Amino acid sequence: MLAILAITTPIFLLIGIGYVARWSGVMQREQVQGVGIFVLYCALPALVIRALNQQPLEAIFQPHYLVAYGLGSIAVLGAGLVLCLKLQRQPLNASAMQALGMAAANSGFVGYPVAAMVIGSPAAVLLALNMLIENLLVIPTALILAEMGNQHGSSVWKTVRQTALNLAKNPVLIGLTVGILIAVTGVAIPGPIEKVINMLADAAGPAALFVIGGSLFGLQVKGMMRDVGQIVIGKLLIHPLAILVAFLLIPDIEPIYFAGALLFAASPMISIYPLFGQRYGLGGVSATAMLVGTIASFFTISLIIWLMTLSGLITF
Template identity: 30%
Template sequence: MSDIIAIVLPIFALIGLGFLAAKIGLMSERAGDGLADYVFALAVPALIFRMLSESTAPLNSSPWGYWVTYFAAAAVVWAGAMLISSRVLHREQREGVIHGFCSAQSNTVFLGIPLILRAYGDAGAVPLFLLLAIHLPIMMGVAAILIEAADPERSGGGLRRFFKTLLTHPILLALAAGVAAQLTGVKAPASIKPILDALATSASPVALVSMGIALARYGFRSDPEAASISAFLKLMVHPALVFVIGTWVFALEPVFTGVAVLFAALPSGINGYMIASRYKIAEGFASNAIAFSTAFSVFTVAIWLWVLGVG
């Protein structure tokens, strides 16, 4: 438990730093918006491209049953969150996409890597990488497409504008470039790699500070009901579905099932707030969902480690 707290604490420290800076006037709301734009347009695309282009495991040799186990569960949770958002909470469609994304997307960089490697050691490295290599691009890409498709201004005669947006979307462009580089074996030139690394490395801490500034604007009680539902779906329902599908549908090796369950049991990642900020949709909910799920994960991750018989 102390190890998990030690991992989670720096996340809250960076969020708290942004929150404090905004509260005492060191940084303005405009600064927070600028940081979010930087992360969305430059830092995360660089992270996606680097993650895919530097992958050493061929995409066409990965275990499809393992991927289907994880992403089928994520799809069910995402769809369920959107349904609850629409039918129970009476939110508009684009906000429902943010609810679904925050309920299905995991904090892989800050929590996933150290937690899973600590739990399973070297045996967990391969299944961890197989999810890590495609999780962010797939989840961010789907979110971008759903939000763009749900924009009422893009219906009917706006179809051409919709596809133009997709073709110039930084996340989707990074995904396409990363896959192409991975399949062709092309690497970033030595002169460009330090720039790419600097941008990718800055994505998470800058986004967390940006979220802290947003919390100062929206507070911790912007949308507690929706954030609590999202946290429950993320921390309990998602890993439970992965456990059931991996164990009884695909009969995966125990280490693969365990890694996928822990991956699903991670709290909502910062990318949920980043997308919300980019599109100016449900920013208060996204910041609350991340804060709630991260705080509760200290206890729920311990429960899943016990269920898996790890540690």
């Protein structure tokens, strides 16, 4: 257990440093957002590019992994929709947002730093694969459904087109495209540029955790316990469980990737989740779920790492 705490404690201490920086007034909200922009537009794309050029392309893009992670995530999204829309009779837009909170992990800002501490360099490869699932499948599906709820089923194709345009501007997916092109063409990256890519990639983990901590400052837990509770439980427990089942059903996935997938799935909801929630009338619930989920993930991630060590999936 001490070995597990040695991994998880520094991660959440970095989150705490970000929080204290905002609480103490050392950094303002806009400054934390600036660090977040640096991570999203510079560090994470560089991390993906480096990952795609450290080993042969055929060793990176594993269809079995993509299918398993995609099935597990979309199953949680569907279950969340059924729970909120059919059983609790909530509106479609609110149901889609709650389901998104359960099914889309914070892969870049929490999942990658945690996985990198546990499984090492393969974490960067998994970041690229998971970003494909989240940005091309889970998030667009939830946003299209939420927009349909707002517009009562009209302008669906307009929503699909707008979502596609937004995805085309996603810096991580742009980095993914650049990395694939470099890997396919075999173009050698000049030494100075490669050094810059490495420096940016190394900054991704610590800076991302700092941003998460700073973003949590000012969020308040209010009387929304049912919705917040089911989102947090769905994200931190049901999503990893669904990924576990999906990976057990699909063969030929390396154990280290299996372990990494569970760590990514155990991460709290995506960092922009409160922004999506605010757009669709769920601002308070989504922000509170982000706060509670991030704090609770210290315990659930530690538990999942401990269970994986007991099963022999990972060793220290």
